[in-house]
Amino acid sequence: MVYAVGLMSGTSLDGIDAALVEISGKEEQTSVKLIEFLTLPFAADLLSHIRDALSLEESNVEKICSLNFELGEQFAQAVLAVCEQADISLEQLAFIGSHGQTLFHIPFAREQLRASTFQIGDPAIICERTQTTVVSNFRERDMAVGGQGAPIVPYSEYVLYRSDEATRILQNIGGIGNLTVIPKAAQQEDLIAFDTGPGNVIMNELCLHFFDIEYDKNGVYGKQGTVNPELLQELMAHPYIKKPYPKTTGREDFGKQFTQQLIQNWPLAPADMIATATMFTAKSIALSVQPFIQGKTELIIGGGGSYNPTLVSMIKQALPEVEVLIQEEIGFSSEAKEAIAMAVLANQTLQHSNGNVPSATGAKRAVPLGSITYY
């Protein structure tokens, strides 16, 4: 076992997630244990530099050049912080896997633009400040073999959750819901991953509209209210829900605009609206999961939605033949999952092993991901 740190900086711009893990082996024999986790928030001026760099209007080559180094320093700070918190010295650290901050992603070529992806946070800076080897820029190689460069987490899910006894379906419930199916005794090529539809996005928009709160904490309103069957039926008739996979969706389909339309068309009590939206998320997940149930099947829920007991209980009711668990119940951390995945990918790359899942990204073949900056 060696110590490693995985770094993730998501599009939500909450800050830098750093997961310190103990890791050994490779491929199916990989063993990973989370030791420490923290999120280092971005300072205001760094956040404004990132927002500028993300904007087509504000970004330019000079700002991006500088921000790449500025972020490198900050990623290094996150490594130092998580090691200090765990009382692990840099000498004990074997490697770092850094996703970088995504500035842009073009999954398919259009007009003058190539299919491409762009993450920054300079690995040489991270390497030098932490005195540790860094693996970075994981998505490019998948795109080089025809993949979309996303999703990037399935390989780690495969390694961490694969079972010889059960089919495991990992359901992440963020703004949008997405799942990864790992059939019993799966080979890597058996994995299936797609977006199931809305996660918390409609519920959250309703909470903001009716109560000026960010989300339905502990599923209180969802539990209070009554599901409206007509509205539920209309929601389940949304074309995305019955579209066959592979498929991806986003806030542009189920976000603010969609929710405002619902509120206009359905003058229901706020709690009933929230209850119905909660049931919609539960039913759309259940419908997505249904075709993959085979023998002993576990549905493992992560993301913000896993903390909503009303939602989890609705999913359980909709899938009586499935064992529904939340990440924490089986000893995993939902918030650390993506950062842990970066340590798993780096561990693969350092052993010249593959890290993408072609059935999830559309790549022609599995390849090692990322570039190595040796200390």
Added chain:
Amino acid sequence: MVYAVGLMSGTSLDGIDAALVEISGKEEQTSVKLIEFLTLPFAADLLSHIRDALSLEESNVEKICSLNFELGEQFAQAVLAVCEQADISLEQLAFIGSHGQTLFHIPFAREQLRASTFQIGDPAIICERTQTTVVSNFRERDMAVGGQGAPIVPYSEYVLYRSDEATRILQNIGGIGNLTVIPKAAQQEDLIAFDTGPGNVIMNELCLHFFDIEYDKNGVYGKQGTVNPELLQELMAHPYIKKPYPKTTGREDFGKQFTQQLIQNWPLAPADMIATATMFTAKSIALSVQPFIQGKTELIIGGGGSYNPTLVSMIKQALPEVEVLIQEEIGFSSEAKEAIAMAVLANQTLQHSNGNVPSATGAKRAVPLGSITYY
């Protein structure tokens, strides 16, 4: 011995230089032989994408994201082309060292900007298309240890030109002149590198102004004309010339504006102006070289200026105690030099050996340069 390719794409935007070499050993024991060299010019649309990305006004994050992949494809094409020209298969190729296209360089922090450097041309794309391991992004690590990330060529010069019998001074004459001093039996830390002053820039501006030609081909005008001693004296009094090293200069000091001023102040015959400018370059080089002459000393001239016999002969006259040679006379290729340097740096990095020269870049210490994308 293994085959390797070094790739360089300079700020002049002439295209991609690809040097196929046979290489073995490391550090002082490195042996390099140039097998094949070519320059793959940029197609018009790619060139316009690069120009956009270089411009503060036109660049944005989307264009840079796409161009990084587009350039990766083009760098790979240059590798395929140079291998085909040499009749070497990709299976025979051990590795590639790719400098990338510099989009921006901030040697010192200023205002909101970090000291940083930014080269693109995605290594994962190059790796996949050529089925070969790629080492890339050499400059960042030098900046991570406090260097300016430039010059990047001195390590390769040290390896290729170091001698136990003589002090060797490498004088590159591009638009600007720059030299690297490699004392007899030098250690890496003994190297000195700085810009000597104007290279061809003043001569070229005069040729453009008087004759609408790009440069003084074969030094014809410089030979025809007569050096004006008063003008020469004024030029040699330029503050840059007597400034102690380390020092760097650019077109902003000796370019179009500077030359126009000369033309206004000195109404001489065109050939006399060119002859005087040629002598100015020769004398400023000689003055820079003088302090480093010790025992047997060779001055090895490369770059466009090495093809100007009038200039070379003036340098010889000004340095009678030095053996003045041009790169080709000692079996090296002047135009391939930087691309060869990228193969040398990659070779170092793959063997966990250092690649920067702290006395040239100002770095606190020598470090391995670049990131490795393994095939």
